[in-house]
Each structure stands twice: as structure tokens, then as C-alpha cells.
Amino acid sequence: MQNMLPIFAPLQDMDLSYKTIQRAYSNPLVKMIMHNMFTILVGRKGIRQSDVTGDGSGYSLTITKHYRSVREKSEVAAKSNESPANQAPQHQTKEEKRKVFTFAFAMMDLQTHMYVGYGASLRSEKAAFEAALALMRDCGVEPKSVRLDQYYAGQSTAEFLAHRLCCT
Numbered sequence: 001m002q003n004m005l006p007i008f009a010p011l012q013d014m015d016l017s018y019k020t021i022q023r024a025y026s027n028p029l030v031k032m033i034m035h036n037m038f039t040i041l042v043g044r045k046g047i048r049q050s051d052v053t054g055d056g057s058g059y060s061l062t063i064t065k066h067y068r069s070v071r072e073k074s075e076v077a078a079k080s081n082e083s084p085a086n087q088a089p090q091h092q093t094k095e096e097k098r099k100v101f102t103f104a105f106a107m108m109d110l111q112t113h114m115y116v117g118y119g120a121s122l123r124s125e126k127a128a129f130e131a132a133l134a135l136m137r138d139c140g141v142e143p144k145s146v147r148l149d150q151y152y153a154g155q156s157t158a159e160f161l162a163h164r165l166c167c168t
Contacts, residue, residue: 056105
């Protein structure tokens with residue numbers, strides 16, 4: 001969208017920048033319109049049952065940290081029962097630690113390569129995952145199969161998916 005800004009510039013008597021686009025995303029009306037457009041597009045594609053794949057990530061809210069490196073350090077520290085080198089001081093609350101990243105998760109139909117679910121969260125990648133599943137349900141898409149990365153390879157995820165997608 002940012003690359004299309006010069007097209008819109010002659011239509012208005014105001015300077016547009018990428019910040020204009022970012023601010024628009026936080027407007028509740030824009031969020032509702034985007035949600036509705038998303039569900040309409042998925043419906044028009046006729047995607048009802050799908051083989052889906054999903055992936056999530058965290059995006060740093062500061063330029064000093066990178067999600068993957070922080071996550072890998074935490075995993076190494078957890079395995080060796082040490083604290084990671086860049087771990088926040090112990091006096092920080094969970095709320096303060098969470099504000100370092102924003103999380104996103106996308107579910108894609110493997111046949112059409114179209115997204116059928118998307119979620120974002122400031123809390124955790126799992127919360128973004130759950131939001132993506134909720135939007136997938138809102139779009140009326142039932143998964144035939146789900147392919148996720150190793151972070152979601154546990155039995156608890158399989159049970160969660162079975163319960164969340166089949167029984168709610």
C-alpha cells in the first residue's frame with residue numbers, strides 16, 4: 001500500500017506517508033472493513049474444506065531485539081536451566097516483557113494459496129494462532145488437514161485443534 005501512495009497524492013490536498021497507512025489500520029472502522037473484505041473474498045473463492053498450513057512469528061517493537069534470536073536464546077536457556085544473556089531483568093513484570101514483540105499467525109489454503117485465517121496479538125504467538133483459527137471458523141473454512149511447524153507439534157496442540165475446530 002505504501003508504494004501506491006503516489007497514485008493517491010493528486011486526489012487529495014494532503015501529504016500521505018507510510019504512517020498514514022499505519023494509523024489507518026488501528027481505526028476500528030478500517031479493521032471492520034478489512035475483516036469483512038477478507039471473509040467475503042474467502043467465501044467467493046468457495047473454500048469450505050481445506051488442507052491448511054500455518055506459520056507464526058513475532059515482530060520486534062524495538063530495533064535492538066530480533067524475535068528469532070531472543071526465542072532461540074530462551075529455548076537454549078530453558079534446556080540448560082540458565083537465564084538467557086539478553087533476558088529482561090527479573091524486576092520487570094510479565095506485561096513489560098510482552099511489550100517487546102507483537103505476534104502474528106497466518107493460515108493458508110494449500111490448493112489456492114489464499115489465506116483463510118490470520119491473527120495478531122501483543123500477548124503471545126499462541127494467542128495469534130487462536131485468533132487465526134477463530135477467523136478461519138468465521139469464514140466457514142473447515143480444515144481437512146493442518147500442517148504446522150515444530151513449535152505446534154505436541155499432543156496438546158492436536159487435542160486443542162480437535163476440540164477447537166470440531167466441537168465449538
